[in-house]
Amino acid sequence: MVELADLELPDNPKLASNIAHFARALRRAGLPIGPGRVVDAIRAVEAAGFTERRDFYWTLHACFVSKHEESTVFAQLFRLYWRDPRYLEQMMSFMSPMVRGAAEERTAQAAEKRAAEALLDGQERDTPEQEEAKEDEMVLDIDASQTISAQERLRTLDFEQMSLSEMHEARRILAGLSLPVKPLRSRRTQGLPGRIPDWRGTQRGAMRRGGEIIDFSTKRRRIRYPNLVVLCDISGSMSQYSRAVLHFVHGVANRRGQDWAQVHAFTFGTRLTNITRHLRTRDVDAALKAAGAEAQDWEGGTRIAACLHDFNRDWSRRVMGQGAVVLLITDGLDRDPTADLGREMQRLSLSARQLIWLNPLLRWDGFAPRARGIAAMLPHVTSLRAGHNIASLQGLADALSRPEDAGEKTRLMDVMREAAPDPDANRFAFTRAANTQT
Known part of the structure; x- marks a missing residue:
């Protein structure tokens, strides 16, 4: 079994600080983690020990993960943060815009992009296109008024012609789209005020008053939604x-x-x-x-x-x-x-x-x-x-x-x-x- 002492950690490591930084990365990835859970995790590690990686993994897992779907994000962040000290350089290569052939040599696993974004926290690598953009900043400001926005261009761009960065942004837009549908009126009815006469309801109400009809009951059709x-x-x-x-x-x-x-x-x-x-x-x-x-x-x-x-x-x-x-x-x-x-x-x-x-x-x-x-x-x-x-x-x-x-x-x-x-x-x-x- 590989021990955590054998792993290459940052200079002057402090376990409590590393656990707190790891918890902040989990929170940026979408896990509901507050200060109380961080304190509990540090105390749990002190009580359980951390001589084996498996024990350390499941100790933090018990403190930070409360739903089944959060396990995948936790596993990716744990692997990147505690096992690979050079995770930033590796994940930068996944997130930077590049040709499709070079990027597909290493396909990111499920939830790995979310883990990378949480660990990178907005850091970006300077690319040749970005350097040229910085040099020609005034030219771009002048030409921007005569072109459509990048997001509008992305909406009309063919999926097959998108780069990796454009496809990533397109997927974010697609996740926010809605597909509303109008409800359908069923042939069945329900006893709510409507335009359909309810003769049985009217007779039942009259029987409670000795056969005298005071008001007419109505009903409406049920509403259902299709598959x-x-x-x-x-x-x-x-x-x-x-x-x-x-x-x-x-x-x-x-x-x-x-x-x-x-x-x-x-x-x-x-x-x-x-x-x-x-x-x-x-x-x-x-x-x-x-x-x-x-x-x-x-x-x-x-x-x-x-x-x-x-x-x-x-x-x-x-x-x-x-x-x-x-x-x-x-x-x-x-x-x-x-x-x-x-x-x-x-x-x-x-x-x-x-x-x-x-x-x-x-x-x-x-x-x-x-x-x-x-x-x-x-x-x-x-x-x-x-x-x-x-x-x-x-x-x-x-x-x-x-x-x-x-x-x-x-x-x-x-x-x-x-x-x-x-x-x-x-x-x-x-x-x-x-x-x-x-």
């Missing part, structure tokens, strides 16, 4: 967009006071995977890591029809009741030529109150439904919209509030009709060829 079902394509061509959309769905599923009855999430590539329970984790990094570990077909092939068939057969009756809204995120490029994608889409649309399709390919101005899978899916969706940036995800609220707005579906259906061959012309050509042979 949100998300079907997200995680194939190779959709991986970057899928991660961004799942960040958005995680924020919707964990936001307090949201109007959805329940939020169900499924991923599909070559097979269907239910990741609903993973998205209930409060930490988004831990949630997506667990979802990616269970979805073994991430960045693999695409079998849309087969996966929709599995959903219609195994999950439709469980999650699609009471007017559910389905959010389908895919490019529609099905790789299975033998499957009946149109039939599965028709069955899915009949079970949903709204079927909204987000297709990142709509970012191209000249997009046309030439692919077989897209042509089979398009007639059965309620609305077709782009899903390649933050602004397109913000437009989902309009799609829910205005079911009559079909988005790009109307235009693309007209393109399909113009490109389709004329059946009367084909029949005339066939008749003329038969008469010629005769």
Whole structure:
């Protein structure tokens, strides 16, 4: 067992000061730690001793962690603070803007970014771009009035074109987006004042007064909220967009006071995977890591029809009741030529109150439904919209509030009709060829 005495700690170490600094880092990472817990932790370490790292870890864990979801943040901070004395240099390399290939050599684990931000506490490394910006400060001040803000540019930037720092900021914006939905009026009623006459209630009230009717009772229809079902394509061509959309769905599923009855999430590539329970984790990094570990077909092939068939057969009756809204995120490029994608889409649309399709390919101005899978899916969706940036995800609220707005579906259906061959012309050509042979 490795002892803490063997670890390389700062010069002139003071254990109480280090524990207090470690507690402040935990507090910046989101753990509710006050001065009382710090005092208890110091006393607990004095009583339990700290000859072994495991005993020291669990002693601080018992003092600082009160919820299960806080364990991941605590573990990352403990590893960075007590085991690796050069954590600042290592985490600086993760947080500084750089090319994607160099940054992906070491992927940050769940909650590691939050731990790094808590330990760094606003420190930044000077990059060549920042040095040039300092030298040309006056030029930037002059040009800033003629350009849009960085946040507005980020909202319209394609997810696939974002750098690591831009994607980090985009995920923060996506976590704060909301997806409101209007309540549905049920056929069932409740005994509250309304516009529907309640004859039974009126008779019961009259019987209490000897049969005399003094006032009429009324009732109103019950209010209920629908479920949100998300079907997200995680194939190779959709991986970057899928991660961004799942960040958005995680924020919707964990936001307090949201109007959805329940939020169900499924991923599909070559097979269907239910990741609903993973998205209930409060930490988004831990949630997506667990979802990616269970979805073994991430960045693999695409079998849309087969996966929709599995959903219609195994999950439709469980999650699609009471007017559910389905959010389908895919490019529609099905790789299975033998499957009946149109039939599965028709069955899915009949079970949903709204079927909204987000297709990142709509970012191209000249997009046309030439692919077989897209042509089979398009007639059965309620609305077709782009899903390649933050602004397109913000437009989902309009799609829910205005079911009559079909988005790009109307235009693309007209393109399909113009490109389709004329059946009367084909029949005339066939008749003329038969008469010629005769």
